Amino acid sequence: MADTTEEEAGAPVSRPRKASWRYIGPGIVVAATGVGAGDLVATLIAGSKFGYTLLWAAVIGCLVKISLAEAAGRWHLATGRTLFDGWRSLGAWTTVYFAVYVTVWGFVYGAAAMSSSALPLAALFPDSMDLKWWGVLCGLVGLVFVWFNRYAVFEKVMTVLVGVMFVVTVYLAVRVTPNLGDAFAGLVPVLPDGSLIYTLGLIGGVGGTITLAAYGYWVNAKGWHNTSWMKVMRLDNRVAYITTGIFVVAMLFVGAELLHSTGIALAKGDKGLLDLADILADRYGTATAKLFLVGFFATSFTSLIGVWHGVSLMFADFVSHYRPSVAPAGTPRDKTPAFRAYLLWLTFPPIALLFLDQPFGLVIVYGVIGAFFMPFLALTLVWLLNSSRTPAQWRNGVLSNVMLAAAGLLFVVLCVQQVRELPW
Template sequence: MAGAETVRSEEAGGSAPLRKPGWRSIGPGIVVAATGVGAGDLVATLIAGSKFGYTLLWAAVVGCLVKIALAEAAGRWHLATGRTLFDGWRSLGAWTTVYFVGYVVVWGFVYGAAAMSSSALPLSALFPDVMDLKWWAVLCGLTGLVFVWFNRYAVFEKVMTVLVGVMFVVTVYLAVRVTPHLGSAVAGLAPVLPEGSLVYTLGLIGGVGGTITLAAYGYWVNAKGWNDISWIRVMRLDNRVAYLTTGIFVVAMLFVGAELLHSSGVALAKGDKGLLDLGEVLETRYGTATAKLFLVGFFATSFTSLIGVWHGVSLMFADFVARFREQRGGGAAAAVVEREKSLPFRAYLLWLTFPPISLLFLDQPFGLVIVYGVIGAFFMPFLALTLVWLLNSERTPRQWRNGVLSNAVLVAAGLLFVVLCVQQVRELPW
């Protein structure tokens, strides 16, 4: 564990020594970044690379900077105020509670099925004769349930770190294997918008690593044992390293899209199945071993998102229930680290697992998907703009409120997510 500085920092208000950040402390950021980067994000990056080559590389970099700012703001709120994010939302009015409940109920139902299916796709491709895709999906959901149910944060973090290591090795290997043109890549850092690229650019900036799990970052920070402002420097290093890792994933996939798909004119299907298309291209070009290694990385990417949501959003739901009971006179809310085995935590775990299994056996659940798309599209602007509100108010100690740069990035992110939200709603099959 990182030690404390001997000299008290003026930045900390003289109330506590700031702990020295160290590599052994890295953890919650890796968890939030790995959870936020799903198979669909990688497909979107590949498609952008296949259509525009390296031209939109700058957008991927900007997207990682935006996520660093959002996660840092969420973690700073938890550490500077000693309050959870849901507690902050509740202080903004009852409308935030109504929104949160509606969101996690509908979103959790549909996301559970999507996460199980995404994790099942590479397993079905690796072992095509073992069982049907639907049963692979059920197995993935039940495995995630059992793992999160019986393990606390420390074990969860270690497993996530191992899976991130697998993702890292596979994506970097693929990027090196396709032999990227570094000169073109460097040129791609210049902000340029080719004709027809606006939607893809906004998607790269706003989509990769951007989900409700960004809001869960502060909860994982507390579960790690970081509970006051003395951990602020540790948290910031953790967050930056995590999204640097995410940036490498994204850049590597853009390289693959630019070199392997752009030059040959190969088009991928949208959604998670696009990665199966890439697997076939890799097998044709580089052989079966490379294709299977890619499928292993595909599984690691999908399964980290599954267990990350199973754990992180369940923590948030448990906090919501605790604050609701506290408001109704049910006593003080428990610490975050005490909620991993609570009844609300486990109830939401069950909600994420068993009701969504029914969707796996329906061919076209269009009505629910439309509702999910509309509600889900509104979460990221909600997160960005409420963080601006909370971190500029008296709810936050003055020395830890947003500066000009933080406000600029968060407001810009909020507006970006509003545009993405409108775009997503417009694309829904009404």
Template sequence: MADTTTTGTGARGGVPPRRAGWRSIGPGIVVAATGVGAGDLVATLIAGGRFGYTLLWAAVIGCLVKISLAEAVGRWHLATGRTLFDGWRSLGSWTTVYFAGYVVVWGFVYGAAAMSSSALPLAALFPGTLDLKAWAVLCGLVGLVFVWFNRYAAFEKVMTVLVGVMFAVTVYLAVRVTPHLGAAVAGLVPVLPEGSLVYTLGLIGGVGGTITLAAYGYWVNAKGWRDTGWMKVMRLDNRVAYLTTGVFVVAMLFVGAELLHSSGIALARGDRGLLDLGTVLAQTYGDTTAKLFLIGFFATSFTSLIGVWHGVSLMFADFVGKLRPSLVPEGRSAEKSLPFRAYLLWLTFPPVSLLFLDQPFGLVVVYGVIGALFMPFLALTLVWLLNSARTPAEWRSGAVSNGMLGAAGLLFVLLCVQQLRDLPW
């Protein structure tokens, strides 16, 4: 069977450090940055704008859910020496059929969405230079070239820098709006205001919860972590990642609660809501703060773009390599393989057509259905894999892990039902 991962900077002799330290982390930062997109931040801002600090508890629980899911993915890769798709395939051919449909349709639509999201802040920062569609195509091409010619080590470094920008901007904004800490602490008590159920489910399940959670194990292997000796390092890496995500979410909830809720300002849904926020920031705090925010908006969007371009392409290379091993030869880097680069091209060029056309109705429905099903699919198959003989007994899920994964599965089923009900049938 082809080895569809790469050896990165963490491999150095394949010997894990005696102590897990800050210098060891990397894949977690990548998965957190990729999973938190502009749309997630808008959802958090809207929740803060509508309900103030009341749903802060939901954001915290959401981070704990993602920690459990990513830890389970990483534990599967390290404990079994097999990739996640290899595990899915062992559950039956239905998983192959679902993943094949998902990765093709999802990639086509997501490619256009990621390019547009990255283009919005650039068009606002440099008005009158290029139109939005041209910026979007340029972002897609830059992502393509960067991932095509760089391997995991360079990719991780760039992602870390962009995460630093995201972190600095979001914390600055949270401090600038002067949060009421007493109200924030009160928001840690679980309460469901009238009309808040959808927003609560979205905060718990939406932020940082995408196919990139499944890509975490591939980045763990790409870092050079390949066996249970790296388990402690992986767990530290994962916790740091989702604590970072928690800071992003809490900071944006603070901004929503203080800047929007108190003023009764409503943002547009989707990525354009962040442009609305930029306008509000310019009016309230001046152009410098607004421009800093737009830089953070770009970092948030572009990390999601290049993260998907790299991580999901690794997953696709593994998918193809399991079915056609000759296409991903043993010992060859997946990042240089034909399937990896083919999926990169698929993410970049066909979606350009969607930038110039309204998304076809049928495609929107299919995309919505398979997208809504993915997170329940991930959570429930992880429960199955990590409680079976496929996983060595020492590393199977215990009561806490099973409880978190089971709760995540139930949550994502509820979100799935809600998303399917909201589709334009």
């Protein structure tokens, strides 16, 4: 990508597009990818332990993600440079960190995403196939889908799956008959005893992964390449994270009404959602439980194909800066050898982890570098968007700086907590 903006190059900038619903897309993709089954379990557990009390934290979490994704999108549109290009301008340390991160993280995440997508399928079709083979099938389907389709098709499929997630979660929230008085009371910030870690997790965890950094790449893939798309990008981003907020609030309602009132505990991790399916079957019947499992699959599979596509775009950009000869000029980023190589890395080596216990040392490395990514993203965005690398008109204002700095501090605290909880 060029290192100068259109304004600096003297090229005319297109007249700003009117923010319109018909343009919305990349934000839905990044939000759906960032919300995985584990996030929903964490939200359910928070609701089961504290009822509606932490609803305010879920709302703040959505505002934090809006700020981060907006900053990533603004960098791409205002500078004409990719986020990795910006990181590289901060020093060689960012390249080293990113290279280690995408290598180790992708290896372990691939297995986790396949397992998460397999769980609801194994529950929907019992005795038809072993869980591990369902995982392999999900990984291969994700590989083939992303390999052979352009961004436009990918976005449409993601939107359909988000629609499924939305319908299922809202239906469940209505079905459990939420206490709206208690819910509104939960918008007042309070911290019950023992709730600090759950609160930080709700603010920082849901929808917060490397895919936030991929947002700018999806913005470019959509065809938005200059500041004329800034209003459109901001509307797209807000709609996406408001939708995410509805997911989170709906699951908190389910946790508060279905679990908190009865004292039922869920297993941690993705398997907690299978516990919830059993509870739903007992309370509301098999049809509701199966509908929930369909939503569970949509939640997990959007994360899988979103990472397969978005992080592979980032890796392709990384390679293009060091081996520009690998792809002929003009080749779309999602058709380059580097993009496809990372797709294969996300799929085939992790399959081995489905049949083996994850090596202890690998789990430690994965946990450490993964914990550091969100502080890395938030604080480097503050750096980039307050420097001369960004045209003055598009640098951070006071609100953006406050939100990004707060996000950075929050993620540092979560990073320390996550590292402390690792099985050293």
